[in-house]
Amino acid sequence: MDDLRTELNDLKQFIVELKADRAATKEKERREAWTRYVSLTIVVFAVIASIAAQWGGKYSSMTQLSQAQASDQWNFYQAQSIKQHMFELTRKQLAKNANDPESAKSQKEFDAKIADYEARKLKIKEDAERLESKRDIASQIGGRLGLAISCLSVGIATASLCLLTKKKPLWFCSMAFAAVGIAEMIAAKMIKIP
16 A cells, blocks of 8 residues: 555656646746747848849849940940041041032031031930949949848848847847848838939
8 A cells, every 4th residue: 555655646746747847848938939939030031131132133233234235335426436537537638629619518518427426426425324324323222232131131140149049139139130121122212213
């Protein structure tokens, strides 16, 4: 009978320890429930950072394309200037024979061509400057998006450290970094490209 009582007491003690262990586990889960939200925060930051990276790639490509197009326009401008200069030189040569009616007629034709080249150059210059402006703005947007990606990455790293160390203030720091990143994304999207 003493053996039965001893086993019964051992069983009661085991049940008490099991309940205490279960209560401690529940208490620990309750205290660390916020870590699930940190994990979700990391996922949200990663998604937003990937969106910013996509936008950044778009504006980086736009910067390069606009630069190439502006360079092409300036090259075209240069070609038009060379052609115009050739007509101006030829016109000067014709001016030496000003008394010749054929020469006077050719001179008028050259004057018209020179004026045409001047008008073309003006249009080409406007196009090149517009493309340069587009390049500059796309570059500015890309820079802001780069800063946004950096801030979001630091936010992800800080939130990860928060999970490792179980230090809640790091979570708030990560949210602050992400907020700056999101603000930069919004500021970048507010910039209009002509």
